[in-house]
Amino acid sequence: MRSYTKILALLVVASTFTYCRTPQYSLQQEKINYKVDNSIAEDTAIVNYYIPFKHKLENEMNRVIGYTEYSLTRSRSQVETSAGNFFTDALLEIGKLQDPNAQVALATKGGIRADIKQGNVTVGNVFELMPFENAVTILEISGEDMNTLLHFIAKTEGQPVSGLKMDIKAGKPINVFIANQPFDIDKTYKLVTYDYLANGGDYMEGLNNPIKRTDTGIIVRKGLIDYIEKLTKEGKTINTQIDGRIKVIK
Structure with a gap:
């Protein structure tokens, strides 16, 4: 009888531990393809x-x-392109509406994302050319910083510019003219670009310590559209070509 009682007690204890134990669950993921x-x-x-x-x-x-007399093409390997010239010429004019003393405009080859074929220019063409929400920025920089920028343009074998003419020899800038005047390292210069470059994008050099910075809030793309529409209202077309503003001298 005592053996029976002991066995019964052991069964009760075992069942207690069994039913009080936290149950273990495992999650299985079922992959369904639609x-x-x-x-x-x-x-x-x-x-x-x-x-x-x-x-x-x-x-x-x-x-x-608007209408363009020539195809506006871009290239990462050429020192100068028609698309780059058009873009920066327009950028400089946009900047001058905000600051008439603006002298030079700067972009980068990689920032221009599409060509525009000869013929009618649409809003869509401008969106393809500049698909980013970049805004026009005007910088006043020292002659020393401008010199740094000139060396950046030279070592990268040319970037889109307007209001600037220079030769590149052995990777260095020579014969530099800004706003039709010889470059003077003792002067300050007003440069039109966009916030991405002003913030150091595309490994830009020379723009990180401006004397003055003006963020206009004008989206570059909107400024380009207004610029082209203004040309059209004046009875003008786009006739930008490569004009030798940057050349490599052997």
């Missing part, structure tokens, strides 16, 4: 909602704002 193709019916409610916006956007992108 095929996205024409077999899925479109949601007409969503389509009907966005179609008017799509048409409005397409109409705006296709809107003709």
